Amino acid sequence: MSSAIERDWRALAQSLRIDGRAFIDGKRVDAHDGAVFADVSPADSRVLAHVSACSERDVQLAIAVARRCFDSGVWADASGRERKAVLQRWAQLVRESADELALLETLDVGKPIADTTAIDVPGTIYCLEWFAELADKRVDELVQIDKTQLGYVTREPVGVVAAIVPWNFPLQMAMWKIAPALAAGNSVVLKPSEKSPLTALRIADLARAAGLPDGVLNVLPGDGAVGQMLALHEDVDCVAFTGSTAVGKRVMECAARSNLKRVWLELGGKSPFIVMPDCPDIGHAARSAAAAIFYNAGQICTAASRLLIHTDIYDVFMQAMVDEARRFVPGDPLDIGTTMGAIVDEQHLRRVLGYIDVGRTEARLRCGGRRVRESSGGLFIEPTIFERPAATARIAREEIFGPVLTVFPFDHFDEAIALANSSDYGLGASVWTSNLRLAHEASRRLRAGMVWVNGHDDSGDMNMPFGGIAQSGNGRDNSVHALEKYTELKSTLLRLG
CATH class of the missing domain: 3.40.605.10 (Aldehyde Dehydrogenase; Chain A, domain 1)
Known part of the structure; x- marks a missing residue:
């Protein structure tokens, strides 16, 4: 090439x-x-x-x-x-x-x-x-x-x-x-x-x-x-x-x-992204979390659409997430500098925007939430982050398949695992920690076909199986x-x- x-x-x-x-x-x-x-x-x-x-x-x-x-x-x-x-x-x-x-x-x-x-x-x-x-x-x-x-x-x-x-x-x-x-x-x-x-x-x-x-x-x-x-x-x-x-x-x-x-x-999937207080690099983790939901405009089955942050680092990590979201700017896909492309068609655009409307009634909108670049004739939505919905909220449980993130605080590891597993899906999950024992325990307890430690969707190597459990297939x-x-x-x- x-x-x-x-x-x-x-x-x-x-x-x-x-x-x-x-x-x-x-x-x-x-x-x-x-x-x-x-x-x-x-x-x-x-x-x-x-x-x-x-x-x-x-x-x-x-x-x-x-x-x-x-x-x-x-x-x-x-x-x-x-x-x-x-x-x-x-x-x-x-x-x-x-x-x-x-x-x-x-x-x-x-x-x-x-x-x-x-x-x-x-x-x-x-x-x-x-x-x-x-x-x-x-x-x-x-x-x-x-x-x-x-x-x-x-x-x-x-x-x-x-x-x-x-x-x-x-x-x-x-x-x-x-x-x-x-x-x-x-x-x-x-x-x-x-x-x-x-x-x-x-x-x-x-x-x-x-x-x-x-x-x-x-x-x-x-x-x-x-x-x-x-x-x-x-x-x-x-x-x-x-x-x-x-x-x-x-x-x-x-x-x-x-x-x-x-x-x-x-x-489908509703993958959790768990950030423990001993996360080895908050900046790197925030970049990874943003890419995990906003890459391909969120139209990816392994998208980390549920971000779980320990309360000790919640405010710092959330600010880093908002900053990273701003790096994903919807633009002309033929421009080599474009970081975020279009929603695939009008029907799917309406579906994602409908979930954003629902989210406004279920959680706090931290950033985004709008359709942009309408004058181009294209179908674009800016990166969107909702905070602190109920675990039973629609935006927390249903696969949106768009650039829409829901964020939850947690106090204890067991709480994070329970929240991560409270889903009909079981495709992927990630956990960020410096504790090797905790990483192994998280991998064992998370109900997902793929678990990443200090990374997300590292599925580019053909030697690794790709797939899920439960209603992820x-x-x-x-x-x-x-x-x-x-x-x-x-x-x-x-x-x-």
Whole structure:
């Protein structure tokens, strides 16, 4: 990727040619009925492209293609070394197209170009390369029962995987599903959010150019009905979904109503950020807390939307938080200096503003709370902090998915743990302390799939599993554990006597 600072991103945006057609059986195609929808940039309300609005005929075709491809063995029976080579070539093509992909992501969802060039695209490449390297390194199990019996346990690809991914990190979340599923030998039907389809479609072109056999990866843009049809289809063997808890529940219902396909869910969160009085560096912790809620305009499942501060340092830490919030200034996403981008669309903007209105009746508004930059045509909300709501308040319990923070004081460690665990969610949590024993105890007692000590959302390393418990979902993305989701265990017992 060239230096993001040196690029004229506005000029590149003007010259960009976007193909919004679906990707089925190795080629771009219109929806069967020719239907399209307008893909609108939240930065300025400009129509970026007219994208294929897939429907039942398209879903049926894509699944039939994926099934035929899987059953043929052209990918499933390829050696791990062969799959690795294709995935590595794909990663190289993604790297060569990095500027284009970063720009598409910024235009599509309103992220600052500084973030898409430094985080989203490099993270996508890293994920693909990591699972490419894993493709030829899986080891099966040998069980020596006695002299007359030999058992072995193998992992086989599950079959046709439907991957349904969200709009907040559309490129990375797609790759978090696609890469391990393909490394394991499956065929994939990818359904990107209708709010952010562009990068998913473009990387499918690159996969074909890398040598991925036609039909192994298919991309179906469209509304939520497409995802529901995938979850209901009898010939889909597995659904991997990232999105809201409400929609995740519907995906599970569809799986139960059809063929009991396995369902893996990475859902919402209301992550607590606990600051003990022996916090090793208040300034660093405040910077981390601000980034943990205002990065990506708060549109992130692991956002630390509940800040718990010990009363001994409450006033000092709160002032530091307000100061840090001012560093996140909503601006033009194509400006390399912009620190905070847009809300993804008008519907979500109204939702977040509605929660802010509720918050004014439930807590003290410390800063923010307004829509800004309306004259740009874009959708922007300034960083917002509420203090001391009741633990039962809506803004304290419900996932807002925007740049809105609720802050609570506490007196004792046990009180902080109880408050942190008083949630339907269990995705991530962090604790800031200099006491190693206390850090270990917090990790043990916090009900979350991921716990960070003196950091938050340090999830960039592919060796670490990512996922939650309770109504934050099940299963794990990333790490070798992700392959387990896309394989079936088979036990074979061989009699030797």
